[in-house]
Amino acid sequence: MISVDAFPYPYRFDPRTTALVVIDMQRDFIEEGGFGSALGNDVGPLAAIVPTVAALLAGARDAGMAVAHTRESHLPDLSDCPPAKRRRGNPALAIGDAGPMGRILVRGEPGNQILPQLAPLPGEIVIDKPGKGAFYATDLHAQLQARGVTHLLLAGVTTEVCVQTSMREANDRGYECLIVEDACASYFPAFHQATLAMLTAQGGIVGWQAPLSALQRALAAPTGETT
Ligand code: TIU
Numbered sequence: 001m002i003s004v005d006a007f008p009y010p011y012r013f014d015p016r017t018t019a020l021v022v023i024d025m026q027r028d029f030i031e032e033g034g035f036g037s038a039l040g041n042d043v044g045p046l047a048a049i050v051p052t053v054a055a056l057l058a059g060a061r062d063a064g065m066a067v068a069h070t071r072e073s074h075l076p077d078l079s080d081c082p083p084a085k086r087r088r089g090n091p092a093l094a095i096g097d098a099g100p101m102g103r104i105l106v107r108g109e110p111g112n113q114i115l116p117q118l119a120p121l122p123g124e125i126v127i128d129k130p131g132k133g134a135f136y137a138t139d140l141h142a143q144l145q146a147r148g149v150t151h152l153l154l155a156g157v158t159t160e161v162c163v164q165t166s167m168r169e170a171n172d173r174g175y176e177c178l179i180v181e182d183a184c185a186s187y188f189p190a191f192h193q194a195t196l197a198m199l200t201a202q203g204g205i206v207g208w209q210a211p212l213s214a215l216q217r218a219l220a221a222p223t224g225e226t227t
Helices: 050-062 083-087 140-146 159-172 189-204 212-220
Strands: 002-004 011-013 018-023 066-072 125-129 151-157 176-185 208-210
Touching: 002 212, 011 176, 018 050, 018 159, 050 066, 050 151, 050 176, 050 212, 066 140, 066 159, 125 140, 151 159, 159 176, 159 189, 176 189, 176 212, 189 208
Parallel strands: 018 066, 018 151, 066 125, 151 176, 176 208
Antiparallel strands: 002 011
C-alpha cells in the first residue's frame, strides 16, 4: 500500500488496482484556435500544466498503474452532440464548425488529438466521450472494472468542468478518487481553487487532493509511507 500525504487525510492506494485518468489534454482546449479559445478563453493557464501532467504520466507508468486518456469529441455527423450543447455559449466557432485545427471537437480532427508530449502508449485506455464526464456514454467503467481498478488519480482540463464531472461520476460508481491538484487547470484560476475545495470539503465528500510532489514522495518511499 502507498500512502500519500493528501487532503483532507492520507490517501492509500495499491498501484495494481489504481488508474491514472488524464482528462481531455487535447489541442482543442490547450492551443489557440480550438474550442477553448472559441469560447473566449485564455488558454495560457492550461498550457502551463503540460510538464506536470507529463511527469505524472511517467510516474504512473513507472509504478505499473493503468492509464486512461479521454478526449471530448463528437462523431463527424454530430449525432452524439445534443443541439443544446452545440448552441451553448453562442460561440464564434461552434462544435463541428471548421476552425484552424479542423472541425471543432470532432473525432479524428487535428484539434481533437491529445498533445503529442502526453500521447497514449500502446495498451493504455483511450476514451472518446461526448459529454463532460468520462463515464457518460462511454465504456470507461467497464474497462476499469475489467482491469480490477478501484482507485483513480485524476488530472487534466478543465478542473471545474470535465475533471470535476468525471470525479463525481467516478465517486458515484464507488471509486476512491484523488485529484492531482497541480496536474489540473482551469481557464479561471479561482474556479480551479474552488473546485478543489468543494471536492474535498466535508471530510472528502468526493475524494482527496494532493500535489504531484506528494504522490512522487509516496511512490519513492520504500514502504510507500510518508510521514
Ligand atoms: N469549457 C471548459 O472549461 N471545458 C470544457 O468544455 N471541456 C472540458 O473541461 N474538457
